[in-house]
Amino acid sequence: SLAKEVEEMLNNQVKMEDESSQFYLSCASWCEKEGFQQSANFLYGHAEEERGHMLKIFKYINTVGGHALAADIPPVRHSFNSLREIFENVLEHEVKVTKSINELVDYCFQHKDWGTFQFLQWFVEEQREEEDLARRVIDVFDIIGEDSPQGMWLIDQEIGRLGSAD
Numbered sequence: 001s002l003a004k005e006v007e008e009m010l011n012n013q014v015k016m017e018d019e020s021s022q023f024y025l026s027c028a029s030w031c032e033k034e035g036f037q038q039s040a041n042f043l044y045g046h047a048e049e050e051r052g053h054m055l056k057i058f059k060y061i062n063t064v065g066g067h068a069l070a071a072d073i074p075p076v077r078h079s080f081n082s083l084r085e086i087f088e089n090v091l092e093h094e095v096k097v098t099k100s101i102n103e104l105v106d107y108c109f110q111h112k113d114w115g116t117f118q119f120l121q122w123f124v125e126e127q128r129e130e131e132d133l134a135r136r137v138i139d140v141f142d143i144i145g146e147d148s149p150q151g152m153w154l155i156d157q158e159i160g161r162l163g164s165a166d
């Protein structure tokens with residue numbers, strides 16, 4: 001059975017994944033309005049993935065005898081100053097999620113909850129991939145340069161390419 005502390009931590013993770021999903025959805029909308037269609041597609045896809053993460057944890061909690069709680073999430077931000085700012089926020093956010101997953105893994109290890117420990121391994125790998133992808137997207141801004149509309153167009157194309165290679 002699931003220890004109360006682990007259940008709480010998992011529900012907190014549900015909330016975090018839900019926040020991720022809504023945040024990426026909001027970013028996708030901004031990109032679409034600004035004409036960065038490839039980045040928008042990347043972020044719409046990512047919002048879906050995060051919802052998938054949320055549900056995966058949600059169902060796990062109930063499967064092992066806990067009570068999964070639909071999250072109350074704080075209001076999301078709707079406007080941004082630049083495309084780069086969006087992806088810097090994405091990276092920052094993923095780093096935060098990785099830290100939270102690692103804390104959960106550590107707790108399960110310390111308290112010998114091997115079932116949850118095992119369940120979380122998928123997320124450890126997923127976070128490694130997502131952080132790596134977010135860093136590669138930031139690199140695109142530095143490599144291409146943001147000084148011209150042509151540069152911004154190319155950056156958007158490249159982000160789309162990275163997203164679909166994922």
Ligand code: OFO
Nearest residue numbers: 017020053097130
């Ligand atoms: Fe971005 O992996 Fe979940 O949060």
